[in-house]
Amino acid sequence: MNISPPEVRKGRKYDQVLEGARSVFMIDGFEGASVDEIARVAAVSKATLYSYFPDKRLLFMEVANAECARQSQEAIDNIDMAAPPRLVLGQAGRHFLRFITSTFGQQIFRICVAESDRFPEIGQSFYKTGPAVMRAEMAEYFAGAEARGELHIEDRMLAADQFAELCKADVWARLMFGMSKSVSAAEIDRVVDGAVETFLARYGA
Template identity: 75%
Template sequence: MIATAQKVRKGRKYDQVLEGARTVFMADGFEGASVDEISKVAAVSKATLYSYFPDKRLLFMEVANAECQRQSREALDTIQMDAPPHEVLKQSGMHFLRFLTSTFAQQVFRICVAESDRFPELGQRFYTSGPAMMQAELIGYFEQAEARGELLITDKRLAADQFMELCKADVWPRLMFGVSKSVSEPEIERVVDGAVETFMARYGV
């Protein structure tokens, strides 16, 4: 098990190790990824890799966490949080669903599910760095929009979860069950437009 005291050490080759690990994990999965291959792709020695990440699970969680944080920062930089609800929800939903349906997110999700019984901390870490971050951002926006008289929401946490689930309609189950291999931009926009319309019908003023 991963000791709670273990910390990720940042240093000169941290990003190099992380990028190499991302490449290998996405190609081979958690179980198939070897430390030898990760160090080779990252162009660092095994000693260097272990000095940053003493446990493979810790490395995997850091890869997933870094990508989710990057996506979150990108969303915050591009979404105008003072815009009307239908605009903010559309932008947030598009960003969320594009990431969720990306190859990276699908593979990380499958790895987390596959490893959840033996290593529950994997899924917990991914949830914290992904869905929970979007939930928090939406709740913050709902409070601002409600103060401006644009939304009326009693349970903002539930409303945030409802919006995210609406954005997953149709396309996410098809991807997870292998019915579809990919999702087009028009399909993403169709689902998000429906999610925004449904959400505003319930909570809009």
């Protein structure tokens, strides 16, 4: 039986707590971040922090949802719906791969997986705020590119999923299984450029 995670209470200092937590998590990561340090940076008491977030994992995922939504919006803002597929795919792929291979992105993924049995809502909420938004946006872009005769795609949502998976080739598995500690900009370029070429070989008009 699944246990619902505690309800997040929003109040006067909610944004203040969230911003303080984001600063600490970005520097120290989930394991390294202490509640004392988060409270200090947020300029609130521990009692106030706990009144909003009784569990550090809940706080981390709230920060993760907000950051994922911000990253998705940033990527969307940089997508020119009239630009050619090679340009848009390259931009979107690099943005996506930089985020998921960042320390913060990896921690989000690991916590979603670790807590998926007890708190499936955590992963579902994260997916809806980021991956699902970008998936829909890419599918919309594909529709416009098709209308211009630049792409030919029957299942746009599947194509968006396939492109995301192509962008994870090699580097994501190595990070998840501890074979690598980080991914260089050159590696990101190599993988994304390959993903774009493979995608266009399949779907280019």
